[in-house]
Amino acid sequence: MSTVNENVRSFGSIMIRLYNMFPRLISLLPGSHQKVFHNFEHMKAFIREVFTKQKKVLDVNDQRNLIDAFLAKQQEGKPDSTLYFHNDNLNVLVNNLFAAGMETTSTTLRWGLLLMIKYPEIQKKVQNEIDRVIESTEPQSEHRRQMPYTDAVIHEIQRFADIVPLNVPHATAKDVTFRGYNLPKGTTVIPLLTSALRDKAYFEKPDEFYPEHFLDSEGKFKKNEHLYHSH
Incomplete structure (x- = not known):
């Protein structure tokens, strides 16, 4: 969550906005966008480590959480298993739950508390x-x-x-x-x-x-x- 919060704060920086407009040029320069790139890779590695550990002890008849359910779909051997339920999609899905789910919800709640205090x-x-x-x-x-x-x-x-x-x-x-x-x-x-x-x-x-x-x-x-x- 700390990594996600750091990225969200960085998204408003000048370098990030310039990168969004001129990605090839700005990607070669130092700045906050480089830290964001590093954080993305850190998150991917962290999530990959988690689901790799869970895969070793996976019991398809006792699925404990979303990652277990996803890994169980991988093992079904259906066309969808390789088309949709591959490791890259699992990594992005879990990453999105942190960034688009937890971080945005907590930030909205903080804004709500601030505005109720102000008004x-x-x-x-x-x-x-x-x-x-x-x-x-x-x-x-x-x-x-x-x-x-x-x-x-x-x-x-x-x-x-x-x-x-x-x-x-x-x-x-x-x-x-x-x-x-x-x-x-x-x-x-x-x-x-x-x-x-x-x-x-x-x-x-x-x-x-x-x-x-x-x-x-x-x-x-x-x-x-x-x-x-x-x-």
Whole structure:
């Protein structure tokens, strides 16, 4: 997790942004991008060591976790076993659980705590709604429909925090034309999520923490498809 956090902090550096624009040139220079490369290799080696150890004691009839389940699929001998369930995919899958799962979740929670401290009046409204709906019972998924303000605050945290402003690199699945540019299949595309999450055409106060972005005139939760599309 420390390695993943270090990489995420580095993604906002000037050298990383320059590398995304001029990878061949910048890859030859020193800078934070070199540390990111080193960390990626460190993570791959760590994960490979873990699943190598688990493979030695694997019991397909007693699968303990995701890695065991993946390794069991490898041994089925089906066409999919070699096409999808190979070691490279296992390494990327586990890596993604650390980076795209654990790190982003913990960072979003930290932003939520920070914003509740910064805006105590919003925190009080959330707390009152929680006390009124949940009280001393265990939280249930059906409570969400009864807590529109809390739901709106959670969505606004995700919008305002903008924790992955450049998202992650994608690739075109086919030849496409976008705004006059011809992008052949396999072109790397780095979407700028900030431009969507701070768009005045879709959010009334894009530079402010404003839960009302996700509430209608009656105080009911209102989906904003622009947030979902950006994700």
